[in-house]
Each structure stands twice: as structure tokens, then as C-alpha cells.
Amino acid sequence: MTRRHIPFRVYPILALGLLSFSASPILVRWAGEEASGLAIAVWRTLLAIVMLAPFALPKLRANRLSKREAGLTVLAGLFLGLHFVVWILSLFYTSVASASVLVCLSPVFLAALGFWLLGERLALPVVAAIGLAVVGAALIGWGDQAGQESGAQPLLGNALALGGALLVSLYLLIGRVVRQRTSWLAYVFPLYLAAALTALVPALLLEVPLWGYSLRFYALCGLMALGPQILGHGSFNYSVKYIPAAWLGLLSLLEPVGASLLAYLLFDEVPPGLSVVGMVLVLVAVAFAVQYEQWAAKRHLTASSTA
Numbered sequence: 001m002t003r004r005h006i007p008f009r010v011y012p013i014l015a016l017g018l019l020s021f022s023a024s025p026i027l028v029r030w031a032g033e034e035a036s037g038l039a040i041a042v043w044r045t046l047l048a049i050v051m052l053a054p055f056a057l058p059k060l061r062a063n064r065l066s067k068r069e070a071g072l073t074v075l076a077g078l079f080l081g082l083h084f085v086v087w088i089l090s091l092f093y094t095s096v097a098s099a100s101v102l103v104c105l106s107p108v109f110l111a112a113l114g115f116w117l118l119g120e121r122l123a124l125p126v127v128a129a130i131g132l133a134v135v136g137a138a139l140i141g142w143g144d145q146a147g148q149e150s151g152a153q154p155l156l157g158n159a160l161a162l163g164g165a166l167l168v169s170l171y172l173l174i175g176r177v178v179r180q181r182t183s184w185l186a187y188v189f190p191l192y193l194a195a196a197l198t199a200l201v202p203a204l205l206l207e208v209p210l211w212g213y214s215l216r217f218y219a220l221c222g223l224m225a226l227g228p229q230i231l232g233h234g235s236f237n238y239s240v241k242y243i244p245a246a247w248l249g250l251l252s253l254l255e256p257v258g259a260s261l262l263a264y265l266l267f268d269e270v271p272p273g274l275s276v277v278g279m280v281l282v283l284v285a286v287a288f289a290v291q292y293e294q295w296a297a298k299r300h301l302t303a304s305s306t307a
Contacts, residue, residue: 006242006243007242010238010239010242010243013235013238013239014235014236014239014248014251016231016235017231017232017233017234017235017236017239018232018235018251018252018254018255018258019258020227020228020231020232020235021228021232021252021255021258021259022255022257022258022259022261022262023223023227023228023258023259023262024224024227024228024232024255024259025091025099025259025262025263026259026262026263026266027220027223027224027227027228028040028088028091028224029091029263029267030220031217031220031221031224032091032092034213034214034217035209035213035217036208036209037085037088037089037091037092038085038088038089038199038202038203038206038208039203039208039209039210039213040088040221040224041081041084041085041088041199041203042196042199042200042203042208042210043210043217043218043221043225044084044199044221044224044225044228044229045081045084045192045195045196045199045200045225045229046196046200046225047218047221047222047224047225047226048192048196048225048226048229048230049189049192049193049196050225051225051226051230052185052188052189052192052230053189055185056185056186056188056189057189059183059185059186060185060186060189063182063183063185063186064186065178065182065186065187065190069178069181069182070190072174072177072178073174073178073187073190073191073194074190074194075174076170076171076174076175076178076191076194077171077190077191077192077193077194077195077197077198078194078195078198079167079168079170079171079174080167080168080171080191080192080194080195080198080233081194081195081196081197081198081199082167082198083164083167083168083171084195084199085198085199085202086160086161086163086164086167087099087103087160087161087164089160090102090103090157090158090160090161090164091157092157093153093154093156093157093160094153094154094156094157094158094161095154095157095263095269095271098140098154098157098158098161098275099157099158099160099161102137102140102158102161102162102164102165103161103162103164103165103168105134105137105162105165106165106166106168106169106172106249106252107130107133107134107246107249107250107252107253108130108134108165109165109166109169109170109249110169110172110173110244110245110246110248110249111127111130111246111249113169113170113173114173114176114244114245114246117173118173118176118177120244120245120246122244122246123292123296125288125289125292126250126289126292129250129285129286129288129289129292130246130250130285130289132281132284132285132288133250133253133281133282133285133286135278135281136277136278136279136280136281136282136284136285137253137278137282138278139274139275139277139278139281140271140274140275140278140279140282142274168249169245169249172236172240172245172248172249173245175187175191175236175237175240175245176240176241176244176245179237179238179240179241180241184234184237184238187237188233188234188237191237192229236248236252250285250286250289251286253282253285253286254282254283254286257279257282257283260275260279
């Protein structure tokens with residue numbers, strides 16, 4: 001995906017992260033039966049901090065961030081916290097399939113911003129694959145909007161999910177910079193702490209109830225913290241040191257397929273035909289981009305050995 005060496009361990013870590021992402025909309029849907037989106041965002045991020053603290057705190061002194069790195073990490077945490085808030089809220093207005101796919105439009109933002117800010121170029125076939133994935137995502141959104149029941153607000157939900165895509169793109173680009181010189185725990189712990197505070201502030205200002213829910217609700221938030229946040233976002237924060245952020249955004253487009261399958265099995269939420277076509281296009285685009293990159297890497301290796 002880049003011509004630099006990518007350790008083998010990155011691939012299973014990414015696979016585990018993508019698998020955990022697929023469960024996120026389902027867990028949010030269940031937790032949302034008794035709490036608001038802001039309450040879910042707060043507890044998800046706070047519990048992730050609690051889970052990481054025993055491992056991170058002993059190592060923070062030995063892996064201190066510079067002032068610049070600390071500032072960038074706090075900014076990334078702000079974007080991540082806002083991403084959690086708007087994305088979770090989007091699930092209350094649109095379907096799992098639509099919210100999952102639209103928030104995964106981040107490869108578009110990442111490709112443009114990565115080139116503009118970091119000078120990271122993508123091969124033309126990869127750019128074409130991203131374009132195909134965008135078309136597929138648009139078909140999913142349109143098909144989903146046509147299939148919404150009366151009373152839903154798919155346009156609002158889709159707009160929130162799209163905003164989440166931009167926010168997660170900014171957060172990943174910052175991580176791409178900071179992680180080049182920083183260990184994983186030294187980065188993700190303050191990152192998640194800033195994200196938790198970002199989610200907590202509007203919840204307190206709006207007087208959103210945070211206590212008095214069932215044990216089931218807190219358990220679901222704990223699963224969100226362990227799965228989609230620590231394993232999911234954690235795998236991306238680990239891999240972004242080795243893989244361009246735009247590639248991570250493209251791989252994240254695999255999430256909606258798993259999320260939609262789970263939604264069908266658990267909620268009997270059948271995506272319309274147009275949405276199914278869109279999902280196929282997304283899968284084809286990701287598969288083509290990965291296959292092309294493997295071919296390009298082999299060609300580069302052959303050229304280097306014969307030079």
C-alpha cells in the first residue's frame with residue numbers, strides 16, 4: 001500500500017479491527033433503546049479510558065509526547081469525539097446500512113486532504129476505485145432513503161453520517177503524522193481521553209442523563225469501548241504508522257457489509273435492491289484496489305532486484 005515495509009502483524013490487527021467495527025451499529029441500536037446518542041458516546045469513550053488506563057499510565061512517563069505532538073493529539077481527540085457524537089446520532093435518524101456506509105466516505109476526504117496536507121499520492125487506479133466506492137455508497141444511501149418508514153429523517157441522518165466521515169478523516173490524518181514518532185499507547189490514551197471529554201461537555205451542557213440506566217446498557221457501552229473503539233479504532237491508530245490514512249479509509253468501507261448482514265440477522269432490516277447493488281460496487285472497488293496494490297508492489301520489487 002506504500003512501498004515501505006509493512007510488518008505482517010499489521011494485517012491480522014486490521015482484520016480484527018474491521019470485524020469489530022461491523023458490530024458497532026448493532027450495539028448502538030440496542031443501547032439506544034433506553035438512552036440518547038450523547039449518553040452512549042460518553043459512556044463508550046469513558047469506559048475505553050478506564051480499560052486502557054492500567055496499561056497506559058505506567059508507560060506514559062517513558063513515552064512523553066512533545067508539546068507539538070500533545071497539541072495534535074488533543075485536536076485529533078476533539079475530532080474523534082465529535083465523530084462519535086454525530087455518527088451515533090445519525091443511527092437514530094437513518095438505517096444501519098446508510099449510516100455505516102456514508103460515514104465510511106472518508107477515503108474521499110482522506111485522498112484529497114492527504115495529498116494537500118501530507119503530499120501522499122495515490123495511483124490513478126486506486127483513485128478510480130475510491131470513485132467507484134463513492135458511487136456504491138451513494139446508491140446505498142439513495143436506496144435506503146427510498147425504503148425508510150414514515151416518520152424517519154433519512155436526510156438528517158445521512159448528513160450527520162457524512163459529517164462523521166469528515167471528522168474521522170481529520171483525526172486519521174493527524175494520527176498519520178503523530179504516530180511516526182510515538183508509540184501506540186502513548187498516542188491512543190490521551191487521544192481517547194480528549195475524545196471522552198469532547199463527548200462529555202455537550203452532554204453536561206444539555207443535561208443529558210448519564211446515570212440510572214440498566215446494567216444491560218452499561219454492558220453494551222463496555223462492549224462498544226472494547227470492540228469498536230479499542231480494537232477497531234485502536235487497530236487503525238496502530239496501522240496508520242505504516243499505511244496511508246486514505247488506504248485505511250478505503251478498507252473501512254468493508255464495515256457496512258458486515259453491519260448490514262448483522263442488521264438483517266438481528267433486526268430483519270432488509271436493504272432495498274439499489275442498496276445491495278451499491279454494496280456490491282463497494283466490495284468490487286475495495287477488492288480491485290487491494291489486488292492492484294499487490295500487483296504494483298510485486299512489480300516494484302522485481303524492478304528493484306533487476307536494477
